[in-house]
Amino acid sequence: MAEGLFARALGASRLARAVSRLYHDRLTARGRYVLWLSAALAFVGLDTQQALVYFLFALAVAPWLVAGVLALRRRPRVALEAAVPSRVTAGRPAPVRVRVTTTGARPSGTLVVGSRAGGSAGIRYQPDDLFLSCAPGEAGSGLLEIAAPERGRFTLPGLGVGRTDPLGLLSTRRATRPGEVVLAYPRFFGMPELALPAGRRYQPGGIPLASSLGDATEFVGTRDYREGDPLRRIHWRSWARRGQPVVKEYHEEYFSRVALVLDTYLPPRARREDRRAFEAAISLVASIADRLSRSEEVVDVLAAGPDLYEVSAGRSLGYLGNVLDVLACLEPCREPPFAVLSPPILERLSRLTTVVAVVLDWDEPRERFLRHVRQLGVAVRTFLVRTGDTARPAEDAAAELGPITRLTPAEIERRVAGAESGDAVKAHGTETLA
DSSP states (O other): OHHHHHHHHHHHHHHHHHHHHIIIIIBOHHHHHHHHHHHHHHHHTSOTTTOOHHHHHHHHHHHHHHHHHHTTSOOOOEEEEEEOOSEEETTSOEEEEEEEEEOSSSOOOEEEEEEOSOSOTTOOEESSEEEEEOOTTOEEEEEEEEOOSSSEEEEOOOEEEEEBOTTSOBBOSOEEEOOOEEEEEOOOOOOSOBOOOOOOEEEEEEEEESSOOSBSOEEEEEEEOOTTOOGGGBOHHHHHHHSSOEEEEEEEEEEOEEEEEEEOBOOTTOOHHHHHHHHHHHHHHHHHHHHHTTSSSEEEEEEESSSOEEEEESTTSOOHHHHHHHHHTOOOBSSOTTSOOOHHHHHHHTTOSEEEEEESOOOHHHHHHHHHHHHTTOEEEEEEEOSSOOSSOSGGGHHHHOOEEEEOHHHHHHHHHHHHTTOHHHHHTTOOBO
16 A cells, blocks of 8 residues: 555656646746636636636637647757856856757747756746747857856756747757856955055965065976966967967065955854855955955965865966855854864964954954964954954954954945946945955
């Protein structure tokens, strides 16, 4: 008996999945709208003695019969291409150029391009359907958009293209392409200025750099050109020999090294405002990293949590995208990360010039961590992102640790909105995070 119930449940689930695929993959957006309208007319016109609505339902059935017959045709012989960006910014639409080429000898008729069922929640192609028509051997193109609701890693649903009826209600089986993974970067704003203590420290062993403005540099070799490398470092002979840009690398042992330390701790029962502050802190770190990536400092991003994420950028070491890749998928930790300082963290901190800390609260473990950093001879620049009171006053530690800038999530969101509207100056005037 139990096996029979299990078999019936399994059959019902398969039927439900088949109906869902039919609804999402074969019906167009227009077809889904007309389907629900026809169902409403059928419901209202059940009593044929009291209402004449069933005449309207009878008229709606005729297009469905035509569409159903045409949907039995073979899937079109086409090649589908879509230029899907691998990285987008959360909340900002990104264009996707779609190109459909007919490979058969017959005209394709009206084609519909749209997303299939599946993918991550919250991200889909817009509009739902793109109608095209291609002559044999020719291509048709159109434009779709994708927009991630928040930062993170998303899987787009697969795209499909099929023939459709003259009214665009149903499509044939579709030629498909698989879904793609998209990283959504956190939203951030362009920071006009960031005041940091100046200075250089000795780095044992040095770091190979393409741009060299420090002391005790030594030529160590060449490598492929990367965007941002200065033209004065191009190795012209190697370029002529290989046919592509090559730059000279130097070993530099004295330079300014800045670490961005992000506090990722949220209590197990975090309030909505705490989660909002966490997202605002990530946007702030991305903004500071964007500012420092264009400077002469080497930037290390350290996310304090159960795992230590370390990404180096600036001075031709890497791109801002490397930092944003980590910030896009960063999740809060549930254990206080500043309670214990491991030897690897202390060893990294001892080589730094400045630590820029972005914290979500001010308590004894966080203050003790920053005091320890200061005792190593490293300058400290602190940003506190929070709404409401902190666990203990932060102003008392400013005399020893340096300036502590307090920002609310609303202020950071205002700066981000101003930057995205292209009117950042109007949004925050001449304000700087000094």
